[in-house]
Amino acid sequence: MNPELLEQLGSQLGPNGLPYSIPIHPNLVHITLGLFIIGIAFDFAGAFFPLEKSILKMLSLTAVRSNFFDVGWYNVLASAIVTFFTVAAGFYEIMLATPEAGVKSAWGLEAMPTMLLHGVGGVFLLAIIVGMAVWRGFQRFAWRKDMGRQVQWSYLLAGVAVLGIMFVHGTLGAQLAAEFGVHITASELLRAGQDPNLLLK
């Protein structure tokens, strides 16, 4: 954002460009991604349950098929709820970002296009995750309530596609940090010509 606008925040911002030392968005991202991916994975486990039965027996793990679908449902539901906060924190932190111009990422993009894609992509992904949770809810409570396999193949396929989008989206986010140094104290100090080793002791 425009440095003059950032000045309105006065001395509230630390050397990393945020009013706190650890960004919040990347922490919530762990929850969003972890829960969503595991949710889809457990629905796969439920869908292919007949194949796993013998392995589970060998490990003496008692497992009921519907438990796997419970995990699939509750994890995706929790992911959808958390993602509202993930996106909100992301927007707050993206607005306070002032990366250097003229640096290109491994994907050949500069900081601004990377931030815009990641920001718009975030809202898009939120909609997809919520949509997946709603879809999953309909399968669980209405369409496939009494069926052994609680999820449609199309849902699982869509889940895999979402993981692909998450990979692209997450890599853009990782590039903002690891390549452009956005909100990383040591990077910002180096850019200002200061020594992180002395200042961060």
Next chain:
Amino acid sequence: MQFSLPPLNDHNLPYPDTMHPIVVHFVIAMALFAVLCDAIAFFTKNTRLYEVSWWNLFFATLSIFIAIIFGQVEAGLAEPYDAVVPVLNAHTVLGWSLSAILAGMTAWRFILRSRDPGKLPMPYLGAGLVLAALVFVQVYLGDKLVWVYGLHTVPVVEAIREGVL
């Protein structure tokens, strides 16, 4: 020995991006979600959530060992500067400890579950809270390594290579 090692990129890694922070998504999300599900199940008597908790815990335990393997590789390649060393050491020690604690909790839970999947004793629920607290501390330490000290980020790796840091 050089022949078998791929060259290091501008993150000082032999592969494109850091893997440890990606694998820990699963440990963090599943361990915390397991504790949350236990708490909700305890108060709402929805015993189905105990099963959700168990499977999350089980896979969190599998994931933490993968996280540790990548963590050790990436810590070894991090070239920590003086200010980072104590934090990296604390993160390493707590990481290995958490693998033992998680495995212990999973074993304990396995026994509890095989006796009665619909009930958890108070000491176990208390241990869950301790686990969640330790995960938070560990996340904070890992956050510091990335967001304060910038390990494996291009500007910091560059500064180390140029001898500025």
